[in-house]
Amino acid sequence: MKIYIFVFVCIVLLQWVIGEHDQSAVQESQVGQLVQPQTLQKRSFINKQLRIILLYDEDLKQSKMFSKIKGFHPSVYESKKFTSAKPPSVQNISLSWLSTKGTYEVQKTILSLPKMLKEAREHFDCQELQGIELDGTVFSQRIMGNDLMTRFQLESSRVSRITLAYFEDINMYEVDYSMADDFKWGKGLGCDFVLKSCYEYIKERKSRGQDIQPYCDIPSEQKCASYENGIGTCALYKHKNQLNEVNQYMDDSFTFTDTQKEKYGGYSFFDYCPVLVVHSYEKDESSLCDRKSDLEPDSTLDLFLDYRGPDSACFMDETIEYVSGSKIYTAKNTTMCHKFQCSKNYGVEVIFNGQLFECPVEGGIIHIRPHMKKGYLAINIQCPKCTSLCKNHDHNDLMTPYQLESSCVSRITLAYFEDINMYEVDYSMADDFKWGKGLGCDFVLKSCYEYIKERRSRGQDIHPYCDIPFEQKCDSYENGIGTCALFKHENQLNESNQYMDDSFAFTDTEKEKYGGYPFLDHCPVLLIQH
Template sequence: MHTRLNCLTIVIPLISACSHLSLDPGNASYGLVEDVRSKRSSTWDWIRIELIYDKSVNELTTLRQTTLKRLISQARDYFEDTIKVERVRKLQLWPECAGQMWKKDNKGEVTIVCEKYCRPSCGTATAPMGTAIFTPCSCHHGNCPSDFDDYIGTITHTDFVLFVAIRHGICAKNTLAYAARCSLHPITHRPISGYVNVCPDAFDAMQKNEMSRWLSTIKHELIHAFVFSTSHYRNFIGAKPEVQKTPIPIVPGVIEKFTRTDWEVAQGNIPHDVYMIVTPKVRQEARNHFACPTLEGAEVENQGGSGTRGAHWEKRVFENEAMSGVATQVYAVSRLTLALFEDSGWYQVNYDKAEDMSWGKGLGCDFAKKSCLTWMRSRQDPYPFCTQEFDMRCSEDRKSKVSCNLVSPKFARIPIDYNYNIPSLYTDDNGGRIVALGQEEVADYCPYYRVFGEVAKEATDTRCTYAGNMYYNNYSLEIFSRSARCFSLDGGIKVSKKLKKTTYNHKVGCYETVCKEDRLYVKMQSSKFYPCYYAGQFIHVEKRIPKLGKVTTRIICPPCKDICGEKCAPDKKHNEKIGDYRKISTSLAIFFSFIVLLMFFL
């Protein structure tokens, strides 16, 4: 059986695109269904997903097995609360075959005939003995090596069967998981079964701080099986039959090609092709998101492997959407992806379950339609893109410290379409000019600010909200917790020990916050909370840290609404020095002055 596989890859600090089989989407298997349908209307209701685990899952340790099943269940629960389908009364899946497959249809009674033997499988996952959900199956020469009778039957109260396996399969070095659909509804062509294969090496290496990443990965893979795959587009309700077989298949009415004539690169303006989902709801959501009324649709990925191209949102313009080709920081299943579900014609969606995608929001047509060079060159602050190597700042929601992923390799072969090296654009951390590029191919080599993970035993990253990043008596005095947020620092961090003074060029730090009395309050390690009366106010820090010495810095208060929302008191100028520093009273200062004078005359 031919399928198209889709996968999500992530690697820190280097990221690569998916690499896997890409087969003809026209060769699909069709399950047998009995619809719940009256003569006048169909029955739409929340999708019911049945989970079937391959025996490879049972080979995991008890802890890992529990973790995987919890992740799968959480992902299932999300979709069962988010998408509706035309429900079916019962369904029956085609088995897979070793060798060729034939179908016999005797007055609606379907039997599958396999060249060698019948497999009760979907992709890499095989159903346990007694899972009676498959059509009858026989072998071409009449002698099957094993009895298939225990697998013959139908399943009720289910609209989609999800098979789960954890096998090496086609797992590349940096692949977390991959997925595909298996059987389709014989009339609507909606997927009614599929599988997700978790890559064992990646799952075994999972750290505590990666749970949200893995949940997003599972959801990402299920979306491929449900709807977001080039093998599905021709079956969308608005698809026109003139499918063009190109590296990214063009399906008029669903995915189309457009040429940008003003794509700015180092050599000037050149023509550049982009591919876009142009279905009605997707187009409107893209226009609303960017505030660009002339946008033709939502751009899809044009780079990476065959399972990445055309089956993910373009990372340059949808960086933190869950369906971008690589996962780097936020993984939002946004209104855009839910709109794709609706435009297929197979689903109704609950937009209240959409997650916020801040990337590019309201930035207009220049951001959505033009190269990132146009954006970086024409603005003093190129955010969310960046031009200085290693530069750090706070993320837009202040929940993370983010770093510029600009790199300057010794030997860089940069494609013409993505070479943005105009004079003096890119600099190193000392301000020197460099020839560089963004770290990720699928982001069109545009450099941007992102959360970074540290390859360390502690499994830390740059999220302020992850308590596992916490370490005490560090010179930055940072706090990592669910209520911690990112703040800019004035003048870096100074550490003095005896006669030695060192300044660390830290631009940002994570500190505890609380919103009370209509004001923002901030604290660092071993201190009380201090109020922020106005944006730009300093919280002065001066502390002695064992074995380190005296640490001094100044935390810059952001606008209160950045963290506390709209319920903030008006800014109030405050002349008193606020913070955690050594205070000496006037009387004590006079006493010390007297002692100094006395010692001088003695």
């Protein structure tokens, strides 16, 4: 019975997804000619993970249920739980909103529930966040992007931990957070992303030389999206009329005339912010790399070996030259999907027609000359960092959340099973578990930074830790070659996890971002990986 209630509540929460279309958005897509109106219409879809099935079409308007659909249904949205809470669950707040015309005070409505707020603060890395911004009766598209509970569904609709927490907060369901999708929109981008205008956010990120995604600045430019394994198109176009001053974001960093600046912007449901949107095209052509395509590799329609499927990833900044007889075709700064694999010995390998091409561990350009059935093809491809596509794992006891290439059953693990009176154990069957063996209290009770610092001062080996990114050494805890998992994170690490001092060869700015994997407390560790 609960699943049917869940289906109804999901429909209730998506008033605009099911009901009337945003006419201004449809008109904008016709003017900008970037996204056809039908790609923004609400589509039937199945979310297999949560076993939710939402089916909606024009016939729904004729059903008896349709008249009751009002976004957050009164039984939830206007209940005493929401209206009598202190502070109220639904609040109006003021934000300082910078545009090219000045600073304005804008009013926003937010939904603030305890578990949802906790998840949102952790996701966006903003402890000042008071709640999730609403757009009418659904989550703000600018804040929540491709979450299921936004007004318009992008090609991929994600069920975030924030959305699951909402359902838990209203005491309607027990939720399993392990079933949440990998929701990357705005993840770790801080208070600037959720509390400031996109203009101020873009301006500050550019001044620091940082990526501005999910925003963009060149109309219709295609790039790999940071929030999805797919190709995003910059939704920035000229509107028919001048935008309100509060929504004018085009300054001299954008290549428009003064008159054009007042009319250029993104979709209204993104607060007119220019956003890199992953959407489907006409004839159901997908922008997602991991969505299988019917095209045959090296076919007339797939001349440049674009590959779609579960083992595909997005690659940017490609230069392509194709020669067939007397015809030469050249394309620069292209974005495409290609097949890849994670190699034990080499990291990322790009695959063209069954041929393997090794990428640099730290990322960089490789030159590819794949065999073609006809003609000659040369591609210069920008590889991402190995760690962005191939994930390493934690240390090698069997009971850790991540397994290395070797998983040992330690005497400690066997003792645990004996302690809980579940098994009689034979300690002679334990593996030769060497992780941290004999390294003393310093290893288990002090931070890795203090441990490394003290061991260096005594001229001792710092294993299993390391200090040179991606350096390979014989490992102390296993008969194998370990790779130093020390890399630059996108955002500054928490101060308690910043371990890079002057003994590491990084600039002051880099020191705050370099570290290991979070499940190793960001310590740089020599890992033997799959």
